Amino acid sequence: MERLLAIHVEALGEEAPDGSTLRDYSSLLDALDLLCPFTEPVRLGLYALPVRGPSRFFGGEAAVLDMVAATVHEVTGHDASLGIADGLFCAEIAARERLLVAPGATAAFRRRQPLRALGREDLVTTCRRLGLHTVGAFADLERARVAERFNKNALVLHQVARGERSELATQRDLKLARRLGRLRGEALADEQLGFFGQRGDDDRAHAAARRLQSRLGADGVVVAALRGGRAPEDRATLVPWGSPAGSIRDDAPWPGQLRSPSPASTLRVRQGVALLDGNAEEVRVGSRGFLSARPRALLVDQVRRDVIWHAGPWPSLERWWGRGRRRAHLQLLLASGEAVLLAAESGRWWLVGVYD
Amino acid sequence: MFAFSTERPTLPADLVATLRPVVLAKSRTLPLGEPWSGLVPGGGLRRGTTVVVQAAPGSGGLSLALSLVARASLEGHWTGVVGVGDPGAVAIAELGVDLRRVLFVPRPLGAWAEAAADLVDGVDLLIVRPPRAGSGVARRLVDRVRERGIVMIVLVEPGAPWPLPADLSFTITEARWATSSRLDARHLTVLVGGRGEAARGRAHVVTLPDRRGRAR
Numbered sequence: 001m002e003r004l005l006a007i008h009v010e011a012l013g014e015e016a017p018d019g020s021t022l023r024d025y026s027s028l029l030d031a032l033d034l035l036c037p038f039t040e041p042v043r044l045g046l047y048a049l050p051v052r053g054p055s056r057f058f059g060g061e062a063a064v065l066d067m068v069a070a071t072v073h074e075v076t077g078h079d080a081s082l083g084i085a086d087g088l089f090c091a092e093i094a095a096r097e098r099l100l101v102a103p104g105a106t107a108a109f110r111r112r113q114p115l116r117a118l119g120r121e122d123l124v125t126t127c128r129r130l131g132l133h134t135v136g137a138f139a140d141l142e143r144a145r146v147a148e149r150f151n152k153n154a155l156v157l158h159q160v161a162r163g164e165r166s167e168l169a170t171q172r173d174l175k176l177a178r179r180l181g182r183l184r185g186e187a188l189a190d191e192q193l194g195f196f197g198q199r200g201d202d203d204r205a206h207a208a209a210r211r212l213q214s215r216l217g218a219d220g221v222v223v224a225a226l227r228g229g230r231a232p233e234d235r236a237t238l239v240p241w242g243s244p245a246g247s248i249r250d251d252a253p254w255p256g257q258l259r260s261p262s263p264a265s266t267l268r269v270r271q272g273v274a275l276l277d278g279n280a281e282e283v284r285v286g287s288r289g290f291l292s293a294r295p296r297a298l299l300v301d302q303v304r305r306d307v308i309w310h311a312g313p314w315p316s317l318e319r320w321w322g323r324g325r326r327r328a329h330l331q332l333l334l335a336s337g338e339a340v341l342l343a344a345e346s347g348r349w350w351l352v353g354v355y356d
Numbered sequence: 357m358f359a360f361s362t363e364r365p366t367l368p369a370d371l372v373a374t375l376r377p378v379v380l381a382k383s384r385t386l387p388l389g390e391p392w393s394g395l396v397p398g399g400g401l402r403r404g405t406t407v408v409v410q411a412a413p414g415s416g417g418l419s420l421a422l423s424l425v426a427r428a429s430l431e432g433h434w435t436g437v438v439g440v441g442d443p444g445a446v447a448i449a450e451l452g453v454d455l456r457r458v459l460f461v462p463r464p465l466g467a468w469a470e471a472a473a474d475l476v477d478g479v480d481l482l483i484v485r486p487p488r489a490g491s492g493v494a495r496r497l498v499d500r501v502r503e504r505g506i507v508m509i510v511l512v513e514p515g516a517p518w519p520l521p522a523d524l525s526f527t528i529t530e531a532r533w534a535t536s537s538r539l540d541a542r543h544l545t546v547l548v549g550g551r552g553e554a555a556r557g558r559a560h561v562v563t564l565p566d567r568r569g570r571a572r
Contacts, residue, residue: 002492037473038496050492056466201480205434208478209459212471220471222460224445236445241459261539261565262446264418268462311538331539337531338414339539353444355539355565356418 001086001166003103005051005061006042006095007032007068011078013045024076026180031075034214035067041180043173046095048088061100085109087166093117107163111136118157119170123150135161209241218242230316231329231343232262233270233352258314258329263341263353270350274299275307275330275342285328285344289315298332298340300351306335313344386480386507389427389452391562391572396524397553401428401481403505406498408522410512415531416544418485419451419564421511423571424526425481426452434459436475439468439485440511450569469493476500476508485511491519524550529559541566 009028015021025044032039032047039049055061065082072080083094085101090110094101101109113135115124123138126149132138139161146158159165212221221241229235235257275283277293284292291313298305313328328344329352341353385400393399401407407424411417418440425435430452437443438461449455459479464471472484473496482501486494489510498520501508512518530545541563549557563572 037470050496053467053470053493057470201432201434205457205459205478208436208475211477212459212461212474215467215474216461216464216471220461220464222462224443224448224455224458224460226445226449226455232444232446236443238443238445238460238462259538260446260450260567260569261541262444262450262569264422264444264447265440265442266444266446267442309533309535311535333533333535333539336412336414337533339533339542340414354414355447355542356414356416 001106001163003051003084003086004048004088004091005064005068005082005084006088006091007047007049007072008081008083008092008095009045009047009072009076009078010081011045011076015044022179022183026183028072028075029180031071032068034211035064035071041176042088042092042171043176046092046171048091051084065100087163088171089117089160089165089167092171110161110163111139118161119168120153120157123154123157126150139163213241229257231258231327231352232341233266233343236266238268261355263339264356265354267352267354270343270352271300273342273349273351275349283349285313285315289313289328291330295330295332298334298342305338307332308335309333384505386428386433387431388424389571391560392424393427395548395558395560395562401507402523403480403507404502405507405523406501406518406520407507407509408512408518408525409509409528410514410517410525411528411531413513415528416542416564417511417513417528419447419542419571420526420528420544420546421483421509422448422453423451423564424509425483426571428481429454429457433457433480434478435481435483436472436479437461437483438464438472438475439487440483447565447569450565452570469497472497472508473500476504476506480506482506482508483511484508486516486518488516489519494519522550523552524548524554 012021012025021044029039029041029047032049036049036054039047042048051061051064054064058064058067061084068082069080072078081095081098083091083097083099085091085094086106090101090106093113111134115127115133115135115138117135127138138158143158146154156165156169160168209221219240222238223241225237225239226235227237275295276297276299277283278296281293283295286292295307295310298307310330310332312330315328330342330344331339332342333339339355340351343350343352385398385402388396388400409417409421411420429435435458437458441462443460443462445455459475461471468486472482475482510518527547528544529547532543534540534543542565543561544564545559545561547557547559548554566572
C-alpha cells in the first residue's frame with residue numbers, strides 16, 4: 001500500500017452557493033501540483049499525494065509537510081490538517097488527527113480505530129452487540145462469518161479493515177474530476193482562444209519548462225544548441241532554458257571537424273580513463289601523432305574493458321595563437337559491442353563520448 | 357448554414373498554413389520518419405500510448421529513442437527528455453531532431469517521475485530514462501500520458517525492465533558496427549512488438565546511425 005500524505009482543508013469541504021469553493025479547491029490543486037504533480041483531488045476539502053517521491057526530493061517528510069502547509073496557507077488563507085499513513089483510508093484519519101504514522105505502523109494504527117471510522121452506523125450497532133468495538137476486532141472476524149451476517153457492502157468494509165483494500169468507496173467524489181476539468185476548460189477557453197482559436201504549442205512547452213524550473217532550479221531544464229568547433233564535446237552547448245542563446249550558430253565550415261556519426265552521449269564532465277596495450281602499459285600519443293602501441297584494454301572506474309578495434313588518433317592543435325591546446329581523438333570499439341570516443345590531452349586519456 | 361455556403365470567402369494561403377484542423381484521424385498519431393514508418397503498424401506513433409525501447413547500455417537505445425522523435429520534431433512538435441544525463445547534441449541534430457524544440461532535464465535528482473509528469477503537460481513526445489521504475493509510479497505516468505494524448509518513449513535496460521506492458525516496443529537484440537578508417541555505421545537488429553497489430557513481433561535490421569549520423 002502506498003504511503004500517502006492526506007491534506008484536509010476544512011474550509012473547502014462545504015460547497016458555497018456561489019461556486020467559489022470549487023474555484024478555490026482548483027487553484028489550491030494547481031499550487032500543490034507544483035510540489036508534486038501526482039496530487040490527487042479526492043473530494044472537496046481533501047487532497048492526497050504519494051509522499052515518497054517528494055520527500056526524497058525535498059529531503060524528508062517533515063520538509064514536505066512544511067512546504068504543503070505553507071502552500072495551503074498562502075493560497076487559501078486557511079490551515080490544513082496533514083497526516084501521513086499507508087493507503088487513503090488511514091491517511092485521511094491521520095490527517096484529521098494531524099498524525100504522522102511511522103512507516104510500517106499503519107496496520108496497528110488501523111486496528112486501533114473505532115468502528116465508526118468505517119462510516120456505517122448499522123455495522124457499528126450490530127458489532128457493538130457482538131462486543132466488537134475496533135476496526136481490528138472486526139478485521140479478525142472470518143470472512144465467511146461476515147458474509148453470513150452482513151450484506152455485500154460489509155465485505156468491502158471488511159477488506160478495508162484488514163488492509164486488503166486501501167480506501168473506502170465513500171471517500172472519493174467520482175464526479176469531482178469532471179467538474180474540475182470543466183472549470184479548467186472554461187478558464188483555458190477564456191485565456192487561450194487567440195486568433196482563430198490557435199494557441200501555440202510553444203506556450204504550452206514554455207509553461208511546462210517554467211514549472212520545472214521552479215521545482216528543479218534554473219539549470220534543471222536545459223536546451224541544446226550547436227556552435228562551431230572541432231569535436232562533438234566542443235560543438236554542443238547546453239544552456240538553461242530561458243537564458244539568451246546569444247549568437248550560437250553552427251553554419252560556418254570548421255576545418256578538422258570530427259566527421260559524423262557523432263556520439264549520442266557526450267560527457268558534460270569528461271572522465272579520466274586509462275588505455276593499455278598488450279603488456280598492460282599506458283598507450284601514449286607521440287609527438288608525431290602516432291600511438292605508442294596498439295590499444296588492448298580500457299580501464300573505466302577500474303573496470304577493464306577489452307578493446308577490439310580502434311581508429312585515429314586524429315590530432316589537433318588548436319588556439320595556436322595562445323598557449324595552444326594539443327589534443328587527439330580516438331575511436332574505440334569494445335568487446336561488448338559498445339563504441340566510445342576518447343580524447344588525449346595533458347598527458348592522459350579522457351572518455352568524452354559514448355555512441356549509445 | 358454558413359458552413360455549407362459556397363460563397364464563403366477563401367482565406368489567404370499564409371493564414372491557412374497557421375490553422376490547425378480540429379481533429380483529423382492523422383492528428384491522433386505523430387509522424388515517424390524512415391525507417392520506422394514502414395515497420396510500425398499505422399506508420400506513426402499513436403497519441404496516448406507508451407513506447408518502450410529496451411537495449412543493453414551503450415548498444416544504441418538512446419539513438420533509437422531519439423530517431424523516433426525526429427520527424428515529429430521537424431514538424432513542430434516539442435520533445436522532452438528526462439534522465440539522459442549527457443545528451444550528445446551533435447548526434448541528436450544529425451538524427452534530424454530540431455534542437456530548438458527539445459527540453460532536456462538531464463538530472464532530475466530523485467524526482468524523475470515528477471519531472472516527467474510536469475513535461476507531459478507541455479510536450480507532445482517525452483523520452484524518459486528512469487533509474488528503476490516501480491509499478492505504481494509507472495502506472496500513474498502512463499495514465500497521465502493517455503489522458504493528455506502525448507507519446508511517451510521509455511528507455512530501459514534489460515536488467516530493469518518497464519513494469520507495465522508496452523503499447524509498442526523496440527528491443528535491440530544485436531548491435532554491430534561497420535568500420536573503415538573510422539566508425540562508419542551501426543546495424544541494429546530490432547525486435548518490434550507490442551499490443552494489437554504490433555503483437556506479432558518482427559525482427560528488422562536498421563542502420564542507426566549511418567555515415568551521416570541518421571537512421572536508415
